[in-house]
Amino acid sequence: MEQVEAxxxxxxxxxxxxxxxxxxxxxxxxxxxxxxxxAGFGRVETERRPEAVANLLRIVAMALQLAQENKESMLHEGSVPAASEKVCPVYPFK
Structure with a gap:
């Protein structure tokens, strides 16, 4: 998969x-x-791609969870950084 596709x-x-x-x-x-x-695409080793995808999904899931906890009806620009802060550091995102 190319970076544009990702x-x-x-x-x-x-x-x-x-x-x-x-x-x-x-x-x-x-x-x-x-x-x-x-930021992380270039660091993903082929054999660790499933781990990278799983960790990305963890960040998405945390964004949804935080929106629910905060009774928000919209994901906004701060949702991903807030989720990333809760989940990271995980491969390949720091």
Whole structure:
């Protein structure tokens, strides 16, 4: 998978997860997740790709959980950084 494909895939996952959770997504929120992918993509070793994907999903899940805990109906620009702060450090995101 190329970095461009990974960026597109992670946006889709984020938007789908939010939709399934009944949350709206602010326009710039997915870009925060893309930033994580951009920062970590080059460090992902082929044999550790499943671990990297699982950790990315953990960050998405935490963003949903934090929105629920804070009684928010929308994921915003701060959702991904807040989730990342709770979950990280995990491979390949620091």
């Amino acid at each position: 960026r597109s895939a992670v946006k889709s996952i984020y938007l789908l997860a939010a939709s399934l959770a009944g949350l709206e997504v602010s326009p710039h929120s997915p870009e925060q997740l893309v930033g994580l992918v951009d």
